[in-house]
Amino acid sequence: MSVDPLAGTDVFDRILSAAGPLVALKADEQAMLIDQFRLVARRTGQAVYLWRGGEGLTSLRDAQMRVPGCTRLGDALRYILQSLHFGVYLLDMPPGVPSATDGALLRQLSKAQTGHVRRVVLLGASASLLATFDDDIVRVDADRAARSVAPRLRDGRWVV
Numbered sequence: 598m599s600v601d602p603l604a605g606t607d608v609f610d611r612i613l614s615a616a617g618p619l620v621a622l623k624a625d626e627q628a629m630l631i632d633q634f635r636l637v638a639r640r641t642g643q644a645v646y647l648w649r650g651g652e653g654l655t656s657l658r659d660a661q662m663r664v665p666g667c668t669r670l671g672d673a674l675r676y677i678l679q680s681l682h683f684g685v686y687l688l689d690m691p692p693g694v695p696s697a698t699d700g701a702l703l704r705q706l707s708k709a710q711t712g713h714v715r716r717v718v719l720l721g722a723s724a725s726l727l728a729t730f731d732d733d734i735v736r737v738d739a740d741r742a743a744r745s746v747a748p749r750l751r752d753g754r755w756v757v
Contacts (some may be wrong), residue, residue, distance in 0.1 A: 605633025606751070607739060608739045609643075612685060612716050619707035621727055622687075622717045624739035627720055631657070632685065644684040645742045648687040650691055657687075670695065674702035678709065685716045694725050707733035 608630065612620055624630045636657040638645040645657040646664070654676065656668035667673040670691070677686050697705065703742060706717050707730060719726070719734075727734060 604739070605630060605637050608737065609634060609685070611635050612718055615715060615716060615737065616734050617707060617733065618709060618715055618717055619703065619730060619734045620716055620740050621722050621736045622718050622720055622739060623736065624720070626739075627689075630739055631687065631720075633687075637659075638665050644682060645687070646684060647687045647689070649689045651741045654686075670699050671702060674699060674706065674717075677715070678702065680715065681713070683713050683715065685718060685744060687720055688719045692723055692724045694723070694729060699728065703730065704733065736755060 608622070608624075612622070614744065624629075634645055634647075637656040638656075642658065646654050648654045648655055648667065648670065650670070651668075652663075654664040654673045656662040656664075664673075664676060667676050670688070673686075673688070677684070694700070701715070706715075709715070720736075727736075
């Protein structure tokens with residue numbers, strides 16, 4: 598299967614333009630999409646982080662940079678809440694409904710109004726988790742058919 602080189606950029610743009618800070622990303626090829634986000638982060642210099650259980654919060658731009666004290670989901674969510682900078686945080690969600698504390702932190706993030714763009718992207722979120730945050734979550738589909746075909750200005754050129 599061939600990989601569309603603009604897929605990561607297009608999905609990343611749709612995440613940034615989402616109406617709210619909490620985004621649920623539906624992707625069939627999650628590992629491939631994360632690799633494409635890594636390329637976007639390295640090319641553009643954007644602050645993009647990935648949280649996985651057991652690994653913690655790591656920068657996609659600087660592969661060796663781990664955020665200290667963010668191994669558990671709750672700690673990573675607190676870090677994101679306190680961050681004063683632009684950032685896209687990809688969270689590889691554990692199965693099932695999050696704990697009450699994690700759920701409260703996610704709800705707080707969904708309501709947070711900041712002067713900067715901060716997006717918390719839930720990867721692999723279960724239907725029960727999405728139902729919990731139904732009103733506060735923006736859904737983005739990474740499927741090729743769901744992507745926009747409107748031209749965008751990219752590096753001084755219009756691309757479709």
